[in-house]
Amino acid sequence: MSQTETPENETYDSDGQRGPSTSRRNFLQLAAGAAAGTVITQYSTEISAAFEQVTNGELDVVWLQGQACTGCTISVLQGQYPSLEEVLSEFRLDVTFHPTIMPEAGEPAIEAMSDEPDVLIVEGSIPMDIPEAATVGTTADGESKPMVDWVMELAPESEYVIAVGNCASFGGWPAAENKRNLHDLGANITGARGLQFEKREERGVLGPDFTSGADLPVINLAGCPVHPDYVLLTIATVLNGHVPELDEYNRPKPFYEPLVHDNCPLRGYFDRGEFAEKPGDEGCLIKTGCAGPYTYCDDQSRLWNDGTSVCLNVGAPCIGCMEPGFWDRFAPLDEEIERQSFFGPVTAEQAGWAGLAAAGVGIGAHAVRKATGYGSFGEDGEQPTSTTDTQESADERTSDEATKEE
Ligand code: SF4
């Protein structure tokens, strides 16, 4: 890719060949704080121009699937972008390889795959202990070629590598511990990992030091599935040669900064200590497994299905699918989650002290929440009345359930 990083809002036409419609904007920066859908609507011409670089053959995109349910592909295909419909339809056909949507099949499909993609997108986790659990094509010996081999070959040759969904980012549910030992299988029997992370550790397939041609780690677009806007705007941004600003888990900050708990429509119930005891009850859903206090994404404002709704708007607790460690960290998904932090569980009292101490040394409340992994404190630093009394909860747990904490 021979592109030039340009200042925000500057039209890129330095080669005089692409015309004025190829403004190379950083759509991720524009998305930060913008109302749902406005960036996509307002900049549809520029977004189209970014994707046209693929459809006109300037840039190559490869999309691989490891241990995936294809839900992330479906999510992206279902994205509602009337103003971009035509270019996205062409883009889907011009991705040099995508096992679900490309028109070719078999050997021609493999041959169509670029071996030096500008953008490599991976959906699904990568099985390391049983590599043949996810394969595509064949090796020179005629054996099925494991996905790990494809990733190790293509990622270093790619300008940008994007993991879509929690599986490719952090391992997702294929990496789950199988705490209840269903079918007498052990934990994570395929050795599923994300591209650069395994849960919260940088033990992914590519290792912690991997950087792509653009000198970036894998860009993680977590979610189960991923939000279609996250994929659309991230691809359009990197196709324009921009470097996304990433958080500590390599997720683009504009999408993964807001705390679900801070923007929840049920927050009033939480603050008043009114909790639903079972699904369908009125109240905050923390007792029915809500992971909103630990989960960062802008879904509460962005919404899904063309701005229609989101989990908490329809009585479904947040299950934490944007976070590393989902699924084990929040499972069983319908039971109250033990308080947790990166360093172990924190009690309300400890959390309050953390908030007050941080205020004393000038650390922002957001940084405190990130550090403790605990989402919200009252104005005075005390946790509002909550049913998550640590001792009481712990007494009620079986030893198996207690392993929910990491
Ligand atoms: S992240 Fe979820 S939706 Fe996407 S492939 Fe994995 S299981 Fe399917």
Ligand code: SF4
């Ligand atoms: S715990 Fe969940 S349901 Fe309750 S306010 Fe927070 S995000 Fe909303």
